[in-house]
Amino acid sequence: MDPATIGGIVLAFGALVAMIFLEGSQLTSILLPAPIILVLGASIFVAVASGTLKDALQAVKALPRAFVGRPARPAEAIDEVVHAAEIVQNDGGLLALEAESQRTEDPFQRSALQSLADGADADQLRTLLEERIETKAREDAVAYGFFNAVGGYAPTIGIVGTVVSLTHVLENLSEPAQLGHMIAAAFIATLWGILSANFVWLPIGAKLKRVSDLEVERLTLLLEGYMSIQAGARPRVIDERLRTMVPDEPAPAAKAA
Incomplete structure (x- = not known):
């Protein structure tokens, strides 16, 4: 589990709460049900409308990866490829990878190993x-892309909510004592539009993209490693080559003679 996303979002909201109290205001001043329902609900629904229902369900299914998913580690992919290369070297050729393909739970690795065998x-x-x-x-x-879309729609929908509320304000100009409160409440929709986009939706979208990039990087390392096995490269050569493809992954230390 990578706590970066949930920790960052919680701390961001904590900073907002701290500002509210330091300004001498109350948390309830921004917790108005009507603008929250409009901004959160409409932002999600128009994002659903911008794609297909399958897209939305796929996004919901992927959501836990932003909070509790374990990001891929390239070093593990390198170790797995080197292990497969050692099997080929020590057990008599590519056919030995067939048994190894049955032991892995990764569909990509299983397919690659079986193809090699x-x-x-x-x-x-x-x-x-x-x-x-x-x-x-x-x-x-x-x-x-779905969560980025929600984050893109939310600020504009917040403005829509503010315009609707200001229309209500203009209908009640005969009550000057209430105007200050009503105008302040009108801008809460804009606040929640910007807030939800930048505190929730866009960070989730960015995190899911980063998790995807790391997984694609892992799969690319596996691809190049298996191609090297197919070409007959030795485990040590494969190890060194793959580690040069990962910026923060040091080359293995030379073994003593």
């Missing part, structure tokens, strides 16, 4: 794996 040529293998990576990236783009 079946003797797929280099072009076929690369095409197969690249298409799987591209499909994964497109699926992820639907999810984070």
Whole structure:
């Protein structure tokens, strides 16, 4: 679990609450049901309207990854590829990877290992794996694109709520004692539009995109590693090559003779 998203959102709202109290105001002054319902509800519904129902369901399904998902680690992918290369080297060739393919729960790795064991040529293998990576990236783009869309609509819908409220204010100019409160309440919709976009929806969209980018990076490392195995490279060479593809991953220390 990566606590960055939930921790960041909680701290952001904490900073808002601190400002409210430091200004001598009350938290209840921004917790007005009508603008909150309009901004949150309409923002989500127009985002649903901008795509398909399947897109929205896919986004909801992906939402937990922004809070409790474990980001992919490239180093683990490198270790798995090197392990597969060692099996090929020590157990007599690519056919030995068939048993290994049955032990992994990762569909991408299972498919790649089985293809290697079946003797797929280099072009076929690369095409197969690249298409799987591209499909994964497109699926992820639907999810984070949905939350980015919600974040894009929310501020404008907040303005719509403010205009509606100000219309109500103009209908009650005969009550000057109430105008200050009514005008302040009118701007709460704009506040929640900007607030929800920048404190919730856009951070979630950005986090899901980052998680997707890390997963695509992991799959790309696996792709290049399996292609190296298919080409007959030795485990040590594969290890060094893959680590050069990861900026923050140090090369392994040389073993003593």
